[in-house]
Amino acid sequence: MSNKIASRSDDYSQWYNDLVIKGGLAEHSSVRGCMVIRPYGYAIWENMKEILDSMFKKTGHVNAYFPLFIPKSFLSKEAAHVEGFAKECAVVTHYRLKNDPDGKGVIVDPDAKLEEELIIRPTSETIIWNTYKNWVRSYRDLPILINQWANVVRWEMRTRLFLRTAEFLWQEGHTAHATDKEAIEEAERMLEVYADFAENFMALPVIKGVKSPSERFAGAVETYCIEALMQDGKALQAGTSHFLGQNFAKAFDVKYASKEGVEEYVWATSWGVSTRLIGALLMAHSDDEGLVLPPRLAPLQVVIVPIYRSEEELATISAKVAEIMASLRELNISVKFDDDDQSRPGFKFAQYELEGVPVRIAIGPRDLQNNVVEIARRDTKEKSSQSIDGLALYIQQLLEDIQQQIYRKALQFRETMSYKVDTYEEFQKALDEKGGFIYAHWDGTAETEERIKKETKATIRCIPLNNEQEEGKCILTGKPSKQRVIFARAY
């Protein structure tokens, strides 16, 4: 059948593309490296946004909006920052078109050249800190705890739906604080928020940690991250939170007068997650039948498929279904009754499995007679017969079970794919044969990290927070090491 998707084991990339496209989430755009997010995919993003937004508000943040365009000079004020982003910026050089004097169409009007080029934001630190300069005078103005929901553009060489597109949607928090302690606490707090969201809503187990210096965000003093493991054994960075020190305050001259009347530079953080989370969600849980969406983020939690021969049967079923739907909605469970007579039940079953609807209810004359329905759960594909009495409560519990089960399965997978190695040979062999999170000793130098990356394509995903301290020897150089770090090949 044409809607079938590729198998994970045959071609992981094709499988992933099929999930996104045939699952109805998004498609390639005719614009280079961009994607169109279709309503079903956007609904997942909206669910994510709503939950994250309320988490941000509970931690004292408010939303604001800053410009899409960044003057080139802003970007260059922080040396490490510009170096990190310079290679992937889209640049606006003109502000007008005109008719082509030599023929058809329009050309860029050479007379409309901008004095200073505008960069389409790859991230907003610079334009925001240029603004914060005007907002901060005294310690009383601090902290500033702002988030923005926005699109950003990074001109990546190679793109992948959701995981890396030229334009993507995200949120970026940008905070300013009076002390380094406060800023570090903020960066760590937001990392916790992300981990909470990933584990409890996306059902995605993550490792919290800090990046090695060479993997840090451009301009950060410390980069905190959550790392998740995909089903092909590759790691995916799911969210980052940065302690920016006083780098941006110094670059944009943002100072405040302290209680003691002394002028001080402020301390900063920034943190963000993007539509990449949708890619993570898909790759972590889905199977060869299609998407598996955790109930807490699924746009549709329950679908009801009627099975009938005659109009009379459909009418009887519909009446019963109306009662069931009302009771489900009372419990805030989203439900759809698919009484479309253009496709048959079997087709609908397959289609909703492809779309990852967590629970499917089938109801036909046989069920009605016995006052039951057939319940199928997407994650395990188990089917059972359930009494219509008390059905809503049963389904509420079932959705919760599915949420937990998806998480447990992903966690178990990660556990079996996490292991320690002590020699470089073991390390290389493990990478090639298994992948996953490899805990190994590292001498702490950028040179070693770089060599390992070159030779094996594996990077240090993170140094876990509260990492167990243990004497050992670097797998590459044999130099002494005090802790294991997590290596993996990554997206």
Next chain:
RNA sequence: CGGGGUGUAGCGCAGUCCGGUUAGCGCACCUGGUUUGGGACCAGGGGGUCGCAGGUUCGAAUCCUGCCACCCCGACCA
């Protein structure tokens, strides 16, 4: 930007090596009928500048030259 691949109906493909009737198949679509508890069946029907531009030839989807687009693997990255 390097290596590989693909471009033929809305989607997926065959045909290209070795030029030759009217360019074919599956899915989807339209009409009618029978069906409906895991991707229905039968009959009929519509839909194509064969990626673009040149060239060779009596004749080009097929051969030659140039260009374009997309995908995959690298390098880069959320």
